[in-house]
Amino acid sequence: MEWSNVTWFLTALGAVVVLLTRVRLGGTVVDGTGHGAGRAGYSASLLRVHTIVGVLTLLGWVVALVTDQRAIALVVLAGWWLLAIVGLLLLARWLPSGGKHSEDAQGDAWGSGAGLSLLGHVGMVVGVGYFTFVALTDRF
Template sequence: MEWSNVTWFLTALGAVVVLLTRVRLGGTVVDGTGHGAGRHGYSAALLRVHTLVGVITLLGWIVALATGQREIAFVALAGWWLLALIGLLLLARWLPSGGKHSEDTQGDSWGSGAGLSVLGHVGMVVGVGYFTFVTITDRL
């Protein structure tokens, strides 16, 4: 197994997660209105921070991989962990609510519902764990 191939592949997948999160949530209602009782909205500012941190982190990580600079990689790694945390906060909107008037969770399909979000953001946490391993063990 070539570490750099896996690292580049996971970097590309991280870019896809940032992009899809922006595309999927960028055009929806974000202030909580338009949802039934017990349905959670999310902050538009949180989505903007997710996108901004994602782009900056991705650029820094690519520079670190291309140059082999561990210092840049550690800074980018902090960005990856922040990005994963923000993604999990965005994912929290799918948590069920036990309110008396809350709606049932909608059926999930590949492009809508929680399935794609869970896959992307939990996968991102696993990928960032891998990036941490690669950085700490000097396998950039």
């Protein structure tokens, strides 16, 4: 198995998760929070942190891969883990709020609802676990 091919592929998928999260949630923020009836809200600053940390982490990770610098990769791992945690916090918006006047959750489709977010952010945690393995064992 060629570790670098898997690493580059997962890096590209990480970029897609950061981009899609920004695109999907960027237009739904109103008055600092984004939410719908029956769903918990999220902070606009949390989305901003996700985007900024995501872009900086991706840039640092690509530099580490291209230059084959393990020290840079180990530092950037902190950004990957922060990104994964913030992504899971954003994913928590799909938990039902259970309010008296909340509506039933809407059906999920590939491009909307919790399905794509769940796939992307749980997949990101798995990918970051892989990145940690690759960096610690110097296989990138």
